Each structure stands twice: as C-alpha cells, then as structure tokens.
Amino acid sequence: MNPQTHPETNPATIDPLAEVVGLLQPAVRFTKIVGAAGRWGVRRPDTGQPSYCAVLAGQCRMTLQGEAPLLLQPGDFVLVPATREFSMASLETPGERDFATPPSFPRPGEARLGDHDAPVDVRFLIGHCVFDAPDAALLVSLLPRYVHVRGEARLATLVALLDDEARSDRPAREVVMARLLEVLLIEALRSNSETGASPGLVRGLLDARLAAALRRIHEAPARAWTVAELAQEAALSRSAFFERFARAVGVAPMEYLLAWRMALAKDLLRRGGCAIAQVAERVGYSSASTFSVAFARHIGVPPARYANATRAGAEPVAQAASA
Known part of the structure; x- marks a missing residue:
C-alpha cells in the first residue's frame, strides 16, 4: 500500500488500520505445527518481533509477560505485534523439569512437546514474522500489546492457507505468504472488537x-x-x-x-x-x-x-x- 495524501473524499473509504499494516511490510520468518501430550511447558525470550499462535485441537495455557494467563481453546488465535517473554504450557501445571525437556522433531516443520510417546492431546500452529519497515517500532506502538480472537472461521481459513504455503515450494511463495500474512494481521486486529485492547489505533477505531x-x-x-x-x-x-x-x-x-x-x-x-x-x-x-x-x-x-x-x-x- 503506497502512502499518499488522499483527495478529499468520503472518510469511510480510508482505512487507517490497513495503511498501518501495509507500511509495516510483514514477512513470514517461519511457521510450524506443535503437538504436545501430558505435562509440558516451553518458554520463549523477548524478541520484539511479531508472533502468532493458532490452536488446532485441545487446550493449553499461554502467559505473556505482564499479562494474565490466557486459556486457549480450539479455533483461538493470538497475535503479539511485538513479542515479549512468554510461555506456553499444559493445563496441568508443569514443573521446571518439564520446561527444560527439549522437543523432538518427528518430521520437518513439526515439533513434539511433553510425553513424546503418548497420543497428542493439543496441537497448535505457531509462527514468527518480521516487520521490514525501518520505522516498525513507531507503527507497532499504535497497535495493541496482544490480540486474542476466539471463534473466527475466517482466521482459521487464513492460518490454514498460510501453513500450506509455508510448506510448499511453489513459485512466488514468499510473495503469497507476505500477502496472506498482511490479510491475517488485519483480520486479527479488526476481529478484536470485544476489546480488552490496550491503547492504540485499534482501540481508537472501535x-x-x-x-x-x-x-x-x-x-x-x-x-x-x-x-x-x-x-x-x-x-x-x-x-x-x-x-x-x-x-x-x-x-x-x-x-x-x-x-x-x-x-x-x-x-x-x-x-x-x-x-x-x-x-x-x-x-x-x-x-x-x-x-x-x-x-x-x-x-x-x-x-x-x-x-x-x-x-x-x-x-x-x-x-x-x-x-
């Protein structure tokens, strides 16, 4: 989306959220499917980069630094525009040993946590992306600290398409993934209408x-x-x-x-x-x-x-x- 001074027209035709996401220039870094069973836990450091998680089956708990834990259910989607330290864990409280247990990788693009031999009781898609705009920090500051969306079929469809494209070797793969991610970000942000949104552009637009x-x-x-x-x-x-x-x-x-x-x-x-x-x-x-x-x-x-x-x-x- 090319920024420009717009002609005097109906303000309803201008979409500030789409303009901000367009300027952010999102690009996919990686995406993978994670399966887990039994007691498990994983911690990730503060990266400052955007990340997202979509729960495909089962339940788990996600805790973002400085926020109350989120109980995630099938169909839930979480977007964190600038990732702080966070953890994901089984509903049964894991111990430090569970957090220290490394994952296994049964096949490319997939990881297993917890009891590697037991049937999987939770599956989720997790991904990290980057905002290529040099002024990304300025633009991200206009967005909520995180977005938690539940029961949005459109998001589930977009996540499935992004996952399929990430695993493919089709022509223009990176271009398609960037466009899908851009739509995914807008869809997630505008779906946050219940809003516990922190101050930012989304809350203003609501x-x-x-x-x-x-x-x-x-x-x-x-x-x-x-x-x-x-x-x-x-x-x-x-x-x-x-x-x-x-x-x-x-x-x-x-x-x-x-x-x-x-x-x-x-x-x-x-x-x-x-x-x-x-x-x-x-x-x-x-x-x-x-x-x-x-x-x-x-x-x-x-x-x-x-x-x-x-x-x-x-x-x-x-x-x-x-x-």
Missing part, C-alpha cells in the same frame, strides 16, 4: 467518534489540522475529544498526526522519486526547510541523509539531538 477523526487524519495528512477541527469531525467538544483520544489511542491527537506524517515521509523517502520539497508538501509542511527541521528532530537524521542511507540498504544512525 470508538465511532474517534474513528471519524482518525480516518480524516489518514485521508488528508497534509491538511493543517487543529485539535478543534478534529474534535468537530468527532462531534465532541475540544476538551472531551482530546481526553478521549489520548486515553484510547495512547497519544495526543497532534502527536498521532506527527507520527503518521513522519511514517509517510520515511516511506516516500525510501521509495525515491520525490524531491525533499515534494515530500514536505505531501505530508503537510510549507517548505523543505521546515520539513527538514521537523524530520531531523523526530527521526534523528535529516531527510536527505535518511533517503541516501535507506536506498543504499542501510538504516541511518541517528545524530545527536543538536543535528
């Missing part, structure tokens, strides 16, 4: 009034928005809008607008084809110099340096704050 303002920001990021104008779009008073937005999204309205403009600018600079002045105009700055100052303050390097480094395949190192 509030109809805030969603109207968020769509207007994404529809016309170059517009010189004020809090009062966005409050009017949300049909709220200025103070009520500001407080409601900050509570739901996790940042103030103008902070969100700035973060989105910078994400768009970074993408335009990476792709090339636009002079600095054109990028400045497309993300709402009156001049290249004003944009350059704002970009360097927010990103840590001037836009020209950022563009040259990313086109050369390197991530630019931030300068000192005086840059």
Whole structure:
C-alpha cells in the first residue's frame, strides 16, 4: 500500500488500520505445527518481533509477560505485534523439569512437546514474522500489546492457507505468504472488537467518534489540522475529544498526526522519486526547510541523509539531538 495524501473524499473509504499494516511490510520468518501430550511447558525470550499462535485441537495455557494467563481453546488465535517473554504450557501445571525437556522433531516443520510417546492431546500452529519497515517500532506502538480472537472461521481459513504455503515450494511463495500474512494481521486486529485492547489505533477505531477523526487524519495528512477541527469531525467538544483520544489511542491527537506524517515521509523517502520539497508538501509542511527541521528532530537524521542511507540498504544512525 503506497502512502499518499488522499483527495478529499468520503472518510469511510480510508482505512487507517490497513495503511498501518501495509507500511509495516510483514514477512513470514517461519511457521510450524506443535503437538504436545501430558505435562509440558516451553518458554520463549523477548524478541520484539511479531508472533502468532493458532490452536488446532485441545487446550493449553499461554502467559505473556505482564499479562494474565490466557486459556486457549480450539479455533483461538493470538497475535503479539511485538513479542515479549512468554510461555506456553499444559493445563496441568508443569514443573521446571518439564520446561527444560527439549522437543523432538518427528518430521520437518513439526515439533513434539511433553510425553513424546503418548497420543497428542493439543496441537497448535505457531509462527514468527518480521516487520521490514525501518520505522516498525513507531507503527507497532499504535497497535495493541496482544490480540486474542476466539471463534473466527475466517482466521482459521487464513492460518490454514498460510501453513500450506509455508510448506510448499511453489513459485512466488514468499510473495503469497507476505500477502496472506498482511490479510491475517488485519483480520486479527479488526476481529478484536470485544476489546480488552490496550491503547492504540485499534482501540481508537472501535470508538465511532474517534474513528471519524482518525480516518480524516489518514485521508488528508497534509491538511493543517487543529485539535478543534478534529474534535468537530468527532462531534465532541475540544476538551472531551482530546481526553478521549489520548486515553484510547495512547497519544495526543497532534502527536498521532506527527507520527503518521513522519511514517509517510520515511516511506516516500525510501521509495525515491520525490524531491525533499515534494515530500514536505505531501505530508503537510510549507517548505523543505521546515520539513527538514521537523524530520531531523523526530527521526534523528535529516531527510536527505535518511533517503541516501535507506536506498543504499542501510538504516541511518541517528545524530545527536543538536543535528
């Protein structure tokens, strides 16, 4: 999805969630089927990378660092946009020896936990992916800490397709997997409508009034928005809008607008084809110099340096704050 300043049109046609996921550039790292029996447990370290789990049969328990344990049932799907330390375990509380027991690998792409000789009583698909966008941390900060979805047939279908493609050797395999994962991420995030969602874009979009303002920001990021104008779009008073937005999204309205403009600018600079002045105009700055100052303050390097480094395949190192 190519970011751009959108023409003035119906805000309902703009999908902020799809834009954020598109900019994240998700790619599959690996996926595998895990079967387990008896008492078992496995711990995984903090990677900061996105991961997901889909339960195919049986029940197990998943505990994310800082969160209450999740009881997972068949058909459940868990998405963690930035993985912290977590564990998965049998319902019967495992001991430290169970966590220390290594898995076996009966065939490529499959692992066994617990009693390797007993019939499997839980099966799940687990996968790790990467967000290739250099500003992934900024975009991930707009998403919930985790999403737990139950009973969504569409997700089950997407997971099955992703698993099948991961095991294949068909032409354009990586392209297909990236597209499937992009749809899977959007489907998981928008399915989180019950919401215990932590502050972020998803929670903001679940509030109809805030969603109207968020769509207007994404529809016309170059517009010189004020809090009062966005409050009017949300049909709220200025103070009520500001407080409601900050509570739901996790940042103030103008902070969100700035973060989105910078994400768009970074993408335009990476792709090339636009002079600095054109990028400045497309993300709402009156001049290249004003944009350059704002970009360097927010990103840590001037836009020209950022563009040259990313086109050369390197991530630019931030300068000192005086840059």
